[in-house]
Amino acid sequence: MSYNLTVGLEIHAELKTKTKMFCISANDPDEKRPNVNICPVCMAHPGTLPVINREAVKNVLKVGIAVGGEIAEFTEFDRKNYFYPDIPKGYQISQYKYPLISGGSLNNIALERIHLEEDTASSSHDGGGGEAKGSLIDFNRAGVPLMELVTKPVIKTPAEAGAFARELQLLLRTLGVSDANMEKGEMRVEANISISKTAELGTKVEVKNLNSFRSVERAIAYEVERMTKILEGGEGEIAQETRGWDENKQATFSQRKKESAHDYRYFPDPDLPKLKLSELPEFEEKYLMKEIPELPWERRSRFVREYGVKPENAEIFIADKIMGNFFEDAIMRAGGDRPSVTLIENYITSDIMGMMKDSNSFGGVTSQSLVKIVTMIKKGELSSRGAKDTLAILYEKGGDPEIIAKENGFIQQNDEGALKEMVAKIIAENPVVALEYKNGKIAVLQFLIGQGMKLSRGSANPETLKKFFEEALG
Numbered sequence: 330m331s332y333n334l335t336v337g338l339e340i341h342a343e344l345k346t347k348t349k350m351f352c353i354s355a356n357d358p359d360e361k362r363p364n365v366n367i368c369p370v371c372m373a374h375p376g377t378l379p380v381i382n383r384e385a386v387k388n389v390l391k392v393g394i395a396v397g398g399e400i401a402e403f404t405e406f407d408r409k410n411y412f413y414p415d416i417p418k419g420y421q422i423s424q425y426k427y428p429l430i431s432g433g434s435l436n437n438i439a440l441e442r443i444h445l446e447e448d449t450a451s452s453s454h455d456g457g458g459g460e461a462k463g464s465l466i467d468f469n470r471a472g473v474p475l476m477e478l479v480t481k482p483v484i485k486t487p488a489e490a491g492a493f494a495r496e497l498q499l500l501l502r503t504l505g506v507s508d509a510n511m512e513k514g515e516m517r518v519e520a521n522i523s524i525s526k527t528a529e530l531g532t533k534v535e536v537k538n539l540n541s542f543r544s545v546e547r548a549i550a551y552e553v554e555r556m557t558k559i560l561e562g563g564e565g566e567i568a569q570e571t572r573g574w575d576e577n578k579q580a581t582f583s584q585r586k587k588e589s590a591h592d593y594r595y596f597p598d599p600d601l602p603k604l605k606l607s608e609l610p611e612f613e614e615k616y617l618m619k620e621i622p623e624l625p626w627e628r629r630s631r632f633v634r635e636y637g638v639k640p641e642n643a644e645i646f647i648a649d650k651i652m653g654n655f656f657e658d659a660i661m662r663a664g665g666d667r668p669s670v671t672l673i674e675n676y677i678t679s680d681i682m683g684m685m686k687d688s689n690s691f692g693g694v695t696s697q698s699l700v701k702i703v704t705m706i707k708k709g710e711l712s713s714r715g716a717k718d719t720l721a722i723l724y725e726k727g728g729d730p731e732i733i734a735k736e737n738g739f740i741q742q743n744d745e746g747a748l749k750e751m752v753a754k755i756i757a758e759n760p761v762v763a764l765e766y767k768n769g770k771i772a773v774l775q776f777l778i779g780q781g782m783k784l785s786r787g788s789a790n791p792e793t794l795k796k797f798f799e800e801a802l803g
Contacts, residue, residue: 331526332524332525332526332531332553332556332557332560333485333524333525333526333527334485334486334522334523334524334549334553335482335483335484335485335522335523335524335525335530335531336482336484336485336487336489336490336520336521336522336523336549337441337479337480337481337482337483337484337520337521338478338479338480338484338490338493338494338518338519338520338521338545339477339478339479339480339518339519339520339521339535340477340478340479340494340497340516340517340518340519341448341475341476341477341516341517341519342475342476342478342497342501342506342507342509342515342516342517343356343358343448343470343473343474343475343476343507343509343514343515343516344356344384344385344388344389344473344474344475344476344506344507345388345505345506345507345508346382346384346385346388346474347384348382349366349371349382349447349471349472349473349474350379350381350382350385350422350445350446350447350448350472350473350474350475351370351371351379351380351381351382351422351447351472351601352368352370352371352379352380352472353368353370354366354367354368354370354371354472356473356474357469358470358473358508358513358515360469363465363467363468363469364467364468364469365469366469367468367469367471370472371417371468371471371472372417372468372471373417373418373419378600379422379598379600379601381406381601381602381604382474383611385445385474386429386445386604386612387611387612387617388474388476388504388506388507389429389430389443389444389445389476389506390429390430390606390612390617391504391506391617391620391621392430392443392476392478392500392501392504392506393429393430393433393443394614394617394618394621395500395504395621395624396430396433396434396435396440396443396500397432397433397434398430398431398432398433398440398443399430399431399432399433400429400430400606400612400614401427401428401429401430401431401606402605402606402607403427403603403604403605403606403607404424404427404428404429404603404604404606405424405426405427405597405598405601405603405604406422406423406424406445406446406597406598406601407422407423407424407425407426407595407596407597407598408420408421408422408423408595408596408597408598409421409422409423409425409446409593409595410593410594410595411592411593413449414450414452414464414466415449415450415451415452415466415471416449416450416471417450417468417471421446421447421449422446422447422598422601423444423445423446423447423477423595424444424445424446425595426595428442428443428444429443429444429445429606430442430443430444435493435496435497435500436492436493436496436497438480438481438483438484438489438493439480439481439483440478440479440480440481441479441480441481442478442479443476443477443478443479444476444477445474445475445476445477446475446477447471447472447473447474447475448470448471448472448473448474448475449470449471450466450467450468450469450470450471451466451467451469451470451514452464452465452466452467453465453467476506476507478497480493482521482523482530487545487546487547487549487550487553488546490520490545490546490549491542491543491545491546494516494518494542494545495542496625496626497509497516498511498516499625499647499648500624500625501516502650503622503623503624503625503650504621504622511540511541511542512540512541514540517539517540518539518540518545519535519536519537519539520535520536520539520545520548520549520552521533521534521535522534522535522536522549522552522553522556523556524553524556524557524560531556531567532566532567532568532569533569534552534556534567534568534569534570534571534572535570535571535572536548536549536552536571536572536573536574536581537571537572537573537574537584538573538574539574540576544574544576547579548574548581551579551580551581552572552581555581568583568586569586570583570584570585570586571584571585571586572584625647628646628647628653629643629644629647632646632647632653636660636665636667636670636674637667637670637671638670638674639674642674642678645678645682652677652682655677655691655696656673656674656677658696659673659677659696659699659700660673662696662697662700663700663703663704668707669700669703669707672703672706672707673699673700673703676699676702676703676716676720677699680717680720680721681694681699681720681724684721684724691724692723692724692725692727693723693724693725693726693727693728694720694723694724694727698723698729698730699720701729701730701731702716702719702720702723702730705730705731705734709741709790710734710740710741711734711739711740711741712739712741712782712788712789712790712791714782715734715739715740715741715788716739718737718739719733719734719737719739722737738786738788739786739788740788741788741789741790745793745797748781748789748790748793748794748797749797749801751781751784751785751789751794752781752794752797752798752801753801754784755777755780755781755784756777756798756801756802758780759776759777759780762776762777763777763802766802767802774795774798774799777794777798778791778794778795778798781794781798782794
């Protein structure tokens with residue numbers, strides 16, 4: 330009998346606010362100079378007092394509403410006591426018994442809670458010769474507002490865990506509450522993993538340092554394999570511990586024994602007021618709802634339902650807000666008819682995105698100019714080849730698609746006399762192929778049409794060419 334995997338995720342996301350969680354120091358994740366965004370409060374100087382960041386609270390409440398969670402009527406902040414060099418106070422201000430949000434679900438995964446706390450400082454280590462010579466602490470990040478979301482232990486596969494984390498990142502970016510860049514440490518994932526042959530959960534192992542979605546999936550898969558070997562190989566029992574993820578070795582490693590809640594000696598922070606959110610009008614759900622845009626799953630569903638967009642392309646337009654807005658603006662300009670939508674969708678996801686790889690820019694292409702190309706295709710003025718060539722020049726230089734097409738000879742030829750002469754010339758130059766067609770080998774017709782498109786530099790109408798070849802060889 331195989332083992333059942335159970336995973337719960339704890340995800341931290343740094344919130345986008347002008348200042349830190351409890352002081353007026355700047356919250357700037359792009360600051361490269363160490364220890365400049367600090368003040369006596371976030372450095373824990375004696376006699377200083379914290380003040381709650383109102384915008385950070387609002388940001389977490391927006392996330393809670395989006396996932397269908399319950400907003401707390403009463404909440405408070407607690408001190409989580411432990412000593413580590415990156416925590417200047419010797420404790421972290423967090424939430425324990427009364428989180429801002431309880432329950433909810435995202436991507437069909439049930440949530441336990443969402444709460445607010447302050448981030449720690451960042452450490453760097455001089456590891457010359459394989460051993461750390463020293464460590465440096467940058468307190469710019471200390472005190473930055475940090476949202477922690479905890480799922481229920483209901484995730485059953487590595488892929489399901491990765492999909493949840495991706496959807497959460499998308500939600501945070503859509504709401505504008507966090508950039509959630511994992512490579513910058515703005516979103517950090519921890520996985521609580523256990524395996525068991527029964528309905529009862531096995532010993533839980535927490536894996537930290539998961540800084541990419543792929544790492545989340547691979548670390549979980551690795552732990553399943555490691556734990557299975559321990560249980561099946563008679564190596565003893567699985568230890569409840571915290572493990573790290575080594576990206577180079579693609580393996581987890583033991584860090585420390587897993588702490589329990591009582592180890593942190595939580596107690597309410599005496600320097601911060603209790604919050605009765607139900608008595609604060611600005612935190613009422615009806616007001617917060619006005620600031621919540623169309624959510625990712627709502628937009629994804631609408632694109633597929635209303636526009637007939639392929640699910641994989643809808644995912645592209647949802648993940649990249651600028652790309653999605655460009656697409657939607659173009660289809661509105663085109664009138665929203667299905668043939669136009671399909672052409673716009675295809676040219677964006679193939680040609681334009683292909684050209685954007687190096688520059689991450691739309692170049693000289695605007696939604697208006699793309700619609701003009703689509704209109705020319707529908708009128709029979711541009712072939713597919715001619716449209717691609719026009720779009721390439723437009724991307725590099727900008728301009729009017731119609732002028733570009735005319736100047737470069739891309740306008741589709743519909744002159745019957747000229748096309749018939751071209752057909753006669755191609756048949757004369759390819760007598761063997763022409764004979765094969767007459768003898769019933771219909772497939773060679775595509776070769777002849779291709780010769781016509783080549784001779785006309787893509788400007789001939791392929792349907793008209795086909796008609797004239799069939800007439801000439803019939």
